[in-house]
Amino acid sequence: MGEDDTQEQHDEPLLIERRDDRVVATLNRPRVRNAIDQDLVDRLHALCAELEASPRILIIAGAGGVFASGADIRQMLQRRAPEARAGINTRVFMRIRELPMPVIAAIDGYALGGGAELAFAADLRIGSPQAKIGNPETGLGIIAAAGATWRLPALVGEARAAELLYTGRILSADEALEWGLLSAIHPSGELLGAAHALADRIAVNDPLAVRHTKTALRAADHPAVDLELQAELFESSEKMRRMTAFLNRHKR
Structure with a gap:
């Protein structure tokens, strides 16, 4: 890989690796901890269109030791009621949830706010010991409206979901495993390999x-x-x- 190719990959906000039976999508905005902005949303929509037309397993990960720190606050600050009603993140996460084949989230480091809601949209979630999962939206004067209020109760029960959403508590990897948000914990260097192992076990089936x-x-x-x-x-x-x-x- 030449210097130009390396720089192009470095600047690409969503890295996509395609295989016959799966696609790996890596959020790649390390300077802002993989915050989800409109450009990334647009790219995720394009990927969903591809996987709707050609169903394959999807693995979602984050570059730089972070899954996704949340929605891009600089953009969120400028959004008003029309943007809220448009459900910018909500709709792309719903589309990911509805993909024909299973979606695996490999969570290393922070998965907060919209990043947590992206993980909740997956069918399977595994994490590293450094994983931190939570929805601190109320501390920013908003609610977790991109899936947490209806997906979290199904994942962890109403009482625990209410505690997380009201308090903004952030779970450690061990707590997320105990609560059922994660199904397994793997060392950071082995996390993507573990996601592929899950995909392998799915892919041998019809x-x-x-x-x-x-x-x-x-x-x-x-x-x-x-x-x-x-x-x-x-x-x-x-x-x-x-x-x-x-x-x-x-x-x-």
Whole structure:
């Protein structure tokens, strides 16, 4: 890689690595601790459009030992009621949540405010021992309106969600693991590798079955949704192939 390529990568706010079965998106604004600004939101929307058209697992990480310190306060200071109603961060996080394939957040360092809400939009969250997760919005005179008020209760329960959102408390990695916000903790240098290991375990399964499982997990109309998704899978050639292979492996 030449000097120009290195500088271009350094200046790129969202680094994207594409593989056949997954995409790694790394927030790369280290000078502002990967704060989420309008440009980054636009780039995340473009990535979502790509993954909606060509579904793959998404791994989201942050460069420089920080996941995302929150929304860009300089931009937030200038926003008024119309921007609030537009849901700038809310809508892109909802779009990430609705991606067809699972999303894995690899949280190293701070995931605060909008950064925490980006992590909450993922299906799976793992962290480093340095992870710090919280929503200090009320201390800035706003609320956590980009997902925390409805996703946190589902993740940690109403009482704990209320404590975090009212007080602005920031959880350590161990506390986040205990509360169920993280499913595992790995050393910083191994965190991305652990995210890939999770993706590997997902990728060996039938992609359509994984997609339908994600749909069922998000659905409210149980069991009707589950049974209709299962009906489609029962007719699939991949189900026939995988079950036949299983029976052949276990013949006595």
